[in-house]
Amino acid sequence: MSTLGELRAAGATYKPVRVELRDNLLAKLRAGEDPWPGLHGLENTVIPQVERAILAGHDIVLLGERGQGKTRLLRTLPLLLDEWTPVLEDSELREHPLHPITDAAKRRIEADGDATPITWLHRSERYSEKLATPDTSVADLIGDVDPMRVAEGRRLGDPETIHYGLIPRSNRGIVAINELPDLAERIQVAMLNVMEEADIQIRGYMLRLPLDVLVVASANPEDYTNRGRIITPLKDRFGAEVRTHYPLELDAEIAVIRQEADLVAQVPDVIMEILARFTRALRESDAVNQRAGVSARFAIAGAETVAAAAQRRAAVRGEDEAVARLVDLEAAVDVLGGKVEFEHGEEGREWEILEYLLRNAVAEAVRGRIRGLDFGPLIEALDGNTFITTGEQVTAREFLEGLPSLSSSLYDDLSNAFDASSDGERAAAIELGVEALYLTRKISKDSGEGETIYG
Numbered sequence: 339m340s341t342l343g344e345l346r347a348a349g350a351t352y353k354p355v356r357v358e359l360r361d362n363l364l365a366k367l368r369a370g371e372d373p374w375p376g377l378h379g380l381e382n383t384v385i386p387q388v389e390r391a392i393l394a395g396h397d398i399v400l401l402g403e404r405g406q407g408k409t410r411l412l413r414t415l416p417l418l419l420d421e422w423t424p425v426l427e428d429s430e431l432r433e434h435p436l437h438p439i440t441d442a443a444k445r446r447i448e449a450d451g452d453a454t455p456i457t458w459l460h461r462s463e464r465y466s467e468k469l470a471t472p473d474t475s476v477a478d479l480i481g482d483v484d485p486m487r488v489a490e491g492r493r494l495g496d497p498e499t500i501h502y503g504l505i506p507r508s509n510r511g512i513v514a515i516n517e518l519p520d521l522a523e524r525i526q527v528a529m530l531n532v533m534e535e536a537d538i539q540i541r542g543y544m545l546r547l548p549l550d551v552l553v554v555a556s557a558n559p560e561d562y563t564n565r566g567r568i569i570t571p572l573k574d575r576f577g578a579e580v581r582t583h584y585p586l587e588l589d590a591e592i593a594v595i596r597q598e599a600d601l602v603a604q605v606p607d608v609i610m611e612i613l614a615r616f617t618r619a620l621r622e623s624d625a626v627n628q629r630a631g632v633s634a635r636f637a638i639a640g641a642e643t644v645a646a647a648a649q650r651r652a653a654v655r656g657e658d659e660a661v662a663r664l665v666d667l668e669a670a671v672d673v674l675g676g677k678v679e680f681e682h683g684e685e686g687r688e689w690e691i692l693e694y695l696l697r698n699a700v701a702e703a704v705r706g707r708i709r710g711l712d713f714g715p716l717i718e719a720l721d722g723n724t725f726i727t728t729g730e731q732v733t734a735r736e737f738l739e740g741l742p743s744l745s746s747s748l749y750d751d752l753s754n755a756f757d758a759s760s761d762g763e764r765a766a767a768i769e770l771g772v773e774a775l776y777l778t779r780k781i782s783k784d785s786g787e788g789e790t791i792y793g
Contacts, residue, residue, distance in 0.1 A: 342435045343452025345424055352437040355419070355510060355550050356395040362418045363392050374414050377407060378593040379585025384411070387580045392418070396577025397533060397553045399518065399568070405633025406582040407594075408556040412467070412514045415554065419461035423510065427455040430502060431509040431547075432464075439509070439547050464511030468504055470520040476528045479503045505532050508551050518555040519567050526572045529553075533575040584621060584634065588614055594634050599641040603648040603660035606766050608703055608756055609667060613640045615699035620678060625691045627679040636677045643670040647730060648762075655733045661762025664700070664769050665730045665790060671696055697777060704774045707755045713771070715746040717780050720793050726772055729789040734765035741768065 339345050353361070366373045367389075374385055388411065391398045400408040425432045426443055435456045438444045447454050468479070476482070481502040505513050515521070533553055555576070557568060573579070585591040591614040592607075599605075617637040620626050644662045647669050652660035671692050680688055719742035720726070728737050738761060741749065749768055753759070756767035772792050776783040784791045 339424070340455060340457075341452060342447065342450075342454040342456055345435055345456060346452065350424065350436065352434050353420075355512070355552050356392075358420055359392050359415070359418045359552065360395065362420065363389060366418075373418060374411070375417075376597060377411060377414065378597070379587060379590030380407065380411075380582070383586075384580060384582050387578065391578030391580065394577060397575065398578045398580060399555045399557060399573070399576045400580050400582055401557050401559050402582030403558060403584075403629075403631030403633075405631065405635045406584055407634070408582055409514075409516060411582070412516075412554050412556060413465070415512050415514075415552075416461050416465040419464055419511070421461055422458045423461075423464070424456045425459050425510065427457045431506055431549075432459060432511070434510060434550075437550075439549070459510070464508075465514070466504055466508040466511065467514045467516065470515050470517045472520060472522060474521055474525055476525060477501075477503055479505050479525065480528050480532065481506060505529070505551060505553070506547070506549060509549050510551070512552045512554060515553070515555040518557045523567075523569050526569045530571055530575060533572075584618075584631075588618070591618060591634075591637070595637045595641050598634070598638045599645075601641060601645040603645040603652070603662060604762065605641055605645050605648075605662045606756065606758070606763060608707070608770060609644060609662050609664070609766070610641060611703045612664075612667060612696075612699045613637045613644070615702050616640075616696050619695040619699055623691065623695060625681055625684045625687070627681050630679040632678060636674060639677065640667075640670050640674050643673060651731060651733065655731060657733050657735075657762070659734075659760055659762045661734065661760065661766055663728075663734070663762075663766040664773055665728055665732070668696070668785075669730050700770070700773060701777050704770050708752070708771055708774055711748065711751050711755065711771070712746065713748065713775055713780065715744045716742070716748055716772075717775065719744060720781055722793065725791050725793040727789065727791050728769055728772075731788055734762045737765045737769065 339348060363373055373389075374380075377385065388398065400411065402408055424435050426435050426438065426446070429440075429443060431440060433439055433443050435447070435454065438447055468474070481500050483499055483501070518526075532549065532551075553576075585594060588611070592610050595610055595614060614637060617632055617634075617640075620632045620636070621628065626632060644666045645660075647666035648660040648662040651657065651666075675688055675692055678688075678692075680691070684691065724742050726737075726742070727740055748771075749764070752767045752771040753764045756763070756770065758764045758767040772781070773783075775781045776792060781792050784793075
């Protein structure tokens with residue numbers, strides 16, 4: 339269909355954005371589909387609140403610390419829009435052919451009738467996102483007088499001299515504003531009428547444009563005091579204020595890391611679990627500034643760094659397969675420390691805290707897997723003259739060949755406990771078993787200059 343007449347003949351009707359979102363959400367829920375793909379750990383807390391807000395037709399503001407999936411949640415909203423929607427061709431505000439809102443569009447339809455041309459807009463084009471910054475202006479969000487249009491001969495009082503901003507141009511769609519408190523208060527004031535009364539006031543103009551737009555926003559709770567605040571009248575305009583959180587369950591934390599990390603090498607499940615446990619321990623530590631939070635990006639960056647370390651070793655030492663091991667995880671902590679904000683008074687103890695929490699994470703992840711295994715033969719083999727050497731430049735084959743010979747099947751048992759099959763996976767599993775002996779003070783460990791010796 340390419341004309342208004344064809345659209346009418348097909349029986350099309352105009353449906354506001356909020357009704358469109360509501361109908362599509364209800365359809366997915368009734369069909370048992372997941373309306374929020376890729377969101378883990380929020381199913382029983384945040385998601386139901388967001389769904390109730392959509393069904394109620396409310397504008398939404400998400401409050402939560404960094405790295406809690408606020409932006410990802412906002413970017414999932416367009417999936418609830420119709421895949422395609424008709425718009426008037428060349429309409430600056432993407433007006434629906436059956437519901438024009440500007441005088442220019444109404445005159446055009448009156449003149450051309452059923453021959454008025456239309457185009458189709460994909461739902462991906464109906465989502466606009468703006469990162470709020472202190473230099474954002476009213477013109478950016480709402481609009482301003484365009485001097486070029488005035489110079490063309492239009493009267494200064496002509497509404498067509500206005501160049502519309504992001505919110506009016508998001509008509510028939512969703513506009514998301516990230517870090518809303520960073521907007522200057524006078525800019526927030528300019529949003530009030532757009533959200534409630536559908537007025538656009540620009541330099542003395544007042545246009546009654548019934549904009550069809552859903553406004554959503556995100557903010558960090560500490561921003562109310564550190565960088566800015568959401569003014570009370572604007573908070574009142576948002577029908578729903580939803581608090582987000584980090585994943586409550588370990589499995590959800592691991593799922594987020596697996597989903598978001600771009601890995602260049604194989605990272606075994608146990609290494610992922612250690613990273614997840616390490617991240618969660620940082621969030622619970624009194625030494626870490628919990629107002630700033632420990633972002634999910636910390637664990638994601640950790641997984642990517644661990645994989646990169648494994649790939650680098652494989653490239654330098656000629657390994658056929660790059661598999662991450664514990665030594666790579668320890669090296670990754672060196673570059674991750676800067677992503678954590680510590681409390682005042684912890685100066686000088688940052689690396690000590692990180693290493694302590696990492697050791698605990700390793701112990702928790704390994705404990706259940708090696709329970710019942712007999713490490714006695716290995717402890718006896720490390721008699722003071724025999725050592726196990728590993729390090730970030732020690733290949734999996736070199737590590738395995740350097741292990742002391744045992745009369746028991748301990749090495750195979752460790753491999754089975756960690757579902758290891760290849761040399762890289764076996765080396766990672768046995769290395770973790772040896773580290774567990776050190777953590778339980780059965781053997782000693784000496785680390786330095788990229789090399790670790792157990793004995």
